[in-house]
Amino acid sequence: MKLAEICEELTYTCLQGEMEKEISDIIYDSRKVEKDTIFVCMVGAVVDGHDFVEDAVKKGAAALVVEHAVEIDIPENCTVLQVEDARYALAIMSAAFFGHPDRELTTIGLTGTKGKTTTTYMIKSVLEEAGKKVGLIGTIGALIGEEKLPAKNTTPESYELHKMFRAMVDAGCEYVVMEVSSQGLKMHRVAGIVFDYGIFTNLSPDHIGPNEHASFEEYQECKSLLFRQCKEGIVNADDEHVDGIIKNHTCKLHTFSCKKDADLMAGAVGYLDEEGQIGMHFTTTGCMNVYAVVHIPGSFSVYNSLVTMLTCHLAGISDEAILRGLDKVKVRGRVELVPVSKDFTVIIDYAHNEVSTRSVLTTLKEYHPKRLICVYGGGGNRSKLRRYDMGEVTGELADLSVLTCDNPRDEEIRDINNDIKIGLAKSNGKYIEIDDRKAAIKYCIENAKKGDMIVLLGKGHEDYQEIKGVKYHFDEREAIAEVKKELNL
Incomplete structure (x- = not known):
């Protein structure tokens, strides 16, 4: 050229x-x-x-x-x-x-502090249920159909981004759903793209520091840039910072809410808990009047569902396809339900610090499990403070912690778990230690009681363990499948 x-x-x-x-x-x-x-x-x-x-x-x-x-x-x-x-x-x-590939796709960009990854997967699930081929870009990497590509940043550098868009178009994708980070907006990684749909999930203080954003005000301002480069804006009317996000917007705005009048509103929200499956159910009014079910636990799932429903409705997807897609959606490593037994629930989640762990465990406790059992370890060559905090929060919220291997890297598993036990002691948390992660999972499943919830923390979407400089293949889903076979479940 x-x-x-x-x-x-x-x-x-x-x-x-x-x-x-x-x-x-x-x-x-x-x-x-x-x-x-x-x-x-x-x-x-x-x-x-x-x-x-x-x-x-x-x-x-x-x-x-x-x-x-x-x-x-x-x-x-x-x-x-x-x-x-x-x-x-x-x-x-x-x-x-790359021939302006973004102009050949329906582009959907999400910004916000929490829920971006989950919501991109939910939108992808619905669009695919409607027969569309969809590309995805975000924290977990990039997907072109079923092909997975690694990504260094949540929002890749602009050259890599347009290269991905071109590959998506060439593979027959009609849509791309992507996370648009505040850094991505600040660093012009999406400059020049006019998104068909720009989405705001929520905002809370995060990514504020010397190498990211100087202040919360700058963080908010960077997020707001998305609504000056999209055609249709979809925003959370319940978020306290929504006015700052839509300030100086140039798009047509649409709103969703669980609390006030909006284009799409949720009501009659309830917790779904049946035969080892948990999630949420609710009704909607406004541009869609339906009863919806999503098998992702927690009230935040209702907000993520509303984003998905409103976006796909505006994109012309039928109510039936939207509801089917929501019912089927599963996000790898994000409060991911793994079917094992009708008597108890097994969940995989990426939570690996105090904030995310507290959020997950608090959400699961809303379902009043008989026992909440956590299987986790800690990352080697990382802050000991994180281990203390993980121990303290699991000791406070879980009935039992099963300390095991995560990514010990250059450290000994026992040394990492000894640090976690310092935190556990602060909250008098009960624990046992099983160094081999598959053995730890087997112990929990083999000894589960009716109504228990077993949550595997820290690995999430990862399919490896890093030990002494070597990455060994380890996928918790495969480990669970092997345990089920060994126990004839």
């Missing part, structure tokens, strides 16, 4: 060189520069791409994108473009380089 075409929608000043040259790729890591590529000099928190211009030129870069002049001689045959913001430029150029 010619440089002029790549820069067609970009505002720039050409400091030297010509625009009709052919470009083979766009690069923002100087180590990957090859002949006939563009090198975009992005300024990061630690590294400034302008410091690597000389290296890029030696490797044959056909063009440079800079924010300011550089103090080296650049060959005349190398085009130099000056822009106000190189990160923004990368996004606009990447979209053009």
Whole structure:
């Protein structure tokens, strides 16, 4: 593709060189520069791409994108473009380089503090129930149909994002559902994309610190940017920060609520608990008047369901497909129910710190289990404070903790669990220790009583254990299946 075409929608000043040259790729890591590529000099928190211009030129870069002049001689045959913001430029150029694939997809972007991952999977489930092929991008990685791709960030860098979009279009996807993080918005990773649907779930203080957001106000402001680059905005009317989120919005707004008048409202909310399956049921009024069931426990599931229902309704999906998709949805590693017995419930969740663990256990206690049993360990080479906190909260909320292996890395399992026991002692929590995680799971299932809930914490979507520098395959779903077979369940 010619440089002029790549820069067609970009505002720039050409400091030297010509625009009709052919470009083979766009690069923002100087180590990957090859002949006939563009090198975009992005300024990061630690590294400034302008410091690597000389290296890029030696490797044959056909063009440079800079924010300011550089103090080296650049060959005349190398085009130099000056822009106000190189990160923004990368996004606009990447979209053009891959043929604007976002414009060939129905794009659904979610922002918020909690619930993004779960809700993207819920929307994906409903759309697939309606016969649509859907791509997904978020914390757990990226899915193109059933193909899974790893992702470094919740919202990938713009080049990788448009490359994924192109792969999705080529694979026949009609929709993409993605998490849009505050960092992704702040760092222009989604610049230039006009989302068909922008969604706000909720907002609470998070990601505030030297390398993320300077203040809660900046965090909120970054989240609000989504509603200046989408056509239809879907927002939680019950969230106390919603007015700040929609300030200066440029989209058509739609609201959902459990407490006040909105475009879609939930009522008659109840807890579903039958034959080892738990979840929520509720009715809706407004643009949909239906009775809905979702097999994800907790009142937050009602909000996530409302997001899903309103978005898919606006996208033209039938009520029947929406209700079927909700009923079937399962989010890997996020309060994931694993069928084992009608007498007790087994759940897998990624919670691995005090806040997320408290949230999960508090949610499960709303179902009044006979016993709440937690199977967990702690990550090696990580803060001991997290272990103390995990021990204290499980000791407070669970009837029994089964301490086992998580990702011990370079530490000994017993040392990690000894730290957890310090926290358990603060809340007088009962515990046993079984170092082998599968054996721990088997012990709990073999000794479960009617009405028990067994929750496996910390691994979630992971399918490995990291021990002494080696990653060993370990998937809790497979372990549970093996235990069921061994116990003839």
